[in-house]
Amino acid sequence: MxxxxxxxxxxxxxxxxxxxxxxxxxxxxxxxxxxxxxxxxxxxxxxxxxxxxxxxxxxxxxxxxxxxxxxxxxxxxxxxxxxxxxxxxxxxxxxxxxxxxxxxxxxxxxxxxxxxxxxxxxxxxxxxxxxxxxxxxxxxxxxxxxxxxxxxxxxxxxxxxxxxxxxxxxxxxxxxxxxxxxxxxxxxxxxxxxxPESRSKRPPALDPLDQLLVSGVLGLLVFAITEGPHRGWASPVTIGCLAGSVTCLAALLRYAPRHPHPLIDPRLFRSAPFTGAFVIAILTSAAMGGFLFLNTFYLQEIRQDSPLATGLALTPMALAMLLFGPMSRRLIARRGARRTLTAGAVLATTAAATLTATFNANPLPLTVYAIFGAGLGLLHTPLTATATAGLPPPQAAEAASLVAMSRQIGQTLGIALIGSMIAAQPDALTSSTTFHPPAHLSWLTITTLCAATLLITRISTAPKRINTVPD
The missing domain is CATH 1.20.1250.20 (MFS general substrate transporter like domains)
Known part of the structure; x- marks a missing residue:
């Protein structure tokens, strides 16, 4: 360097x-x-x-x-x-x-x-x-x-x-x-x-085809999810985008193992901790993105709260994330990443399940919002350490980069999914009665994402899997 x-x-x-x-x-x-x-x-x-x-x-x-x-x-x-x-x-x-x-x-x-x-x-x-x-x-x-x-x-x-x-x-x-x-x-x-200016002594080769295939997988999938309720799930455009996304994924899986420096190194997925962290980052970011999108429209369009009141209502969740994020480092040092991630997933799942039944309560269940944020805070910090556990330095750096990428993928999919559920009912934002069915389905989806996080955490951080290192 x-x-x-x-x-x-x-x-x-x-x-x-x-x-x-x-x-x-x-x-x-x-x-x-x-x-x-x-x-x-x-x-x-x-x-x-x-x-x-x-x-x-x-x-x-x-x-x-x-x-x-x-x-x-x-x-x-x-x-x-x-x-x-x-x-x-x-x-x-x-x-x-x-x-x-x-x-x-x-x-x-x-x-x-x-x-x-x-x-x-x-x-x-x-x-x-x-x-x-x-x-x-x-x-x-x-x-x-x-x-x-x-x-x-x-x-x-x-x-x-x-x-x-x-x-x-x-x-x-x-x-x-x-x-x-x-x-x-x-x-x-x-x-x-x-x-100071710095650069790598061995910079990776840029691969346009790899980049194009990754963009095709994500872009076509998100377009289909977002536009499906408006264009029709059986429309040629929607089906074509889904088929195109699958085709790009198949091509990527065939191309990446043959490339000396692929954008996403498939060998990393032989590491159970990395694969678990990659999937958990997608799931938790999807839950958070869906949470913010759903609550923004519920608070402002259904409850008629102002944008400032909406921001204040979301503050307990945000403050809990801010508090429990740094706290997770101490928990990792004392209890390990497995227990810390499990605690975060349990808190987030419990809060999401509670909000599925109480999201339209008056007053707002702000304490449950805070518990949800605490769970996400505990999940956010340990992921990079978990993903890089046991990997040599070059692969560890790439793994950390891919976890950051997976967070963005999750946020994208969460907003697309929750938005499509609201859009599937054209009059959803006209009253609390019409908003309730898509909102209930959305909360169930967020709960499922958090529960899946708990399951993947327990599987991928099992002691017998921690030492699995890709060649």
Whole structure:
């Protein structure tokens, strides 16, 4: 790995390291806050741009879907041409596309801007971790720095609903995009000034076909799920997209094992802990994405709460995530990842099952929201450690990247699934009576996702499977 940086007069190494960490954490928190903040703004966006439920889904889904497709590619690009350079490009694209989103005159414009935002976002989160790993050479300091950086992801997710609700109420929905510009405007020159350039000594080869197949699997599947209720599940477009997704998956499974440096290394899936963590990340992120999407429309369209009141109602869940995320590190040290993940899955499943029966209670079951958030907080942090358990360093880095990718896949699928259930009943948002059937089905789906997380946790973290390492 080669590292070079512009000279920063009179700045000790420890101060520069702290400054680099601060820049990376700020950019990562900005990117992770985006989807949660925009989700709370969806009803206002729909009214302002005269959008449909399908349009609302695409406004949110376009970001994590694009991010999932490009995370690994952007990380490889940074290893090839330089991490600081790619990070700066990402900040610029993210800021400019955020401003473009804020002036969108139509849903189509906004969705396209959200795709561009995700292109920039894909150059922030994985590249930030690589920069931190390059700057913090001492193993102990590196662990603490990555822990702080991981906390910034949870902080962004937790702050998103409240920040989004406040901005929509105080200014209007464009403000949820304006907030990104000043953060990027400060981070961009600081990146140039203090972040050292670094790149991999053995950068992976970029493979366009592999990237195209992964994008085809995800994009066609999500399009079918999102548009199925509107176009008809038996329509040629829906069936064609599902068939195309399966075809791309089959081609990927045939192509990847034959490629020396595939985008997704199939050998990693021989490791039970990695496979379990990959699936758990998809399931838990789907549950969280579905939770935020469902509650946003329930609180604002059915209960007629304001965006700020919606953000406040979701705050107990967010604060519990923020509290139990760091707590999970101590639990892992004392009890191990298996028990920590199991506790998180039990809490999330219990809360989701309770909300299936009580989601329309008055007052809102905010304590149950908090229990759900606590479960997700316990599940979030141990996944990367579980995925990389027993793997050699090169494969461990790739495994961590794929877990980040799987989180975006899960969020995309969760929003698409819950949105399609609401959209399947055209008058669902007109009254609490018509909203109840799709909402009940949605909560059952979220409960099933959490229960599946518990099952996969117990299977994949069994002691006899921990030592399974791919060749």
């Amino acid at each position: 080669s590292i070079s940086a512009p000279a920063v007069p009179n700045m000790p190494r420890t101060n520069r390291q702290a400054a680099v960490l601060a820049v990376c954490c700020a950019a990562t928190a900005m990117a992770s806050m985006d989807t949660a903040a925009v989700t709370v703004a969806l009803p206002a966006i729909g009214r302002g741009l005269h959008g449909s439920m399908s349009g609302a889904q695409w406004v949110v889904v376009a970001y994590p879907l694009t991010l999932a497709c490009l995370l690994t590619l952007s990380s490889s690009l940074a290893d090839l041409i330089g991490r600081r350079a790619v990070f700066q490009i990402g900040l610029t694209i993210f800021a400019m596309s955020s401003l473009a989103s804020s002036i969108a005159p139509s849903m189509g414009w906004l969705i396209a801007s959200r795709v561009a935002q995700a292109v920039g976002g894909s150059m922030l989160t994985p590249v930030a971790m690589a920069i931190i790993s390059a700057v913090f050479t001492d193993p102990g300091q590196r662990v603490r720095a990555i822990g702080a950086w991981s906390g910034s992801i949870v902080l962004g997710l937790a702050a998103g609903p409240l920040v989004g609700g406040f901005l929509v109420d105080a200014v209007g929905w464009p403000a949820v995009f304006w907030i990104n510009a000043p953060i990027a405007a400060v981070a961009l020159p600081l990146t140039r000034l203090i972040v």
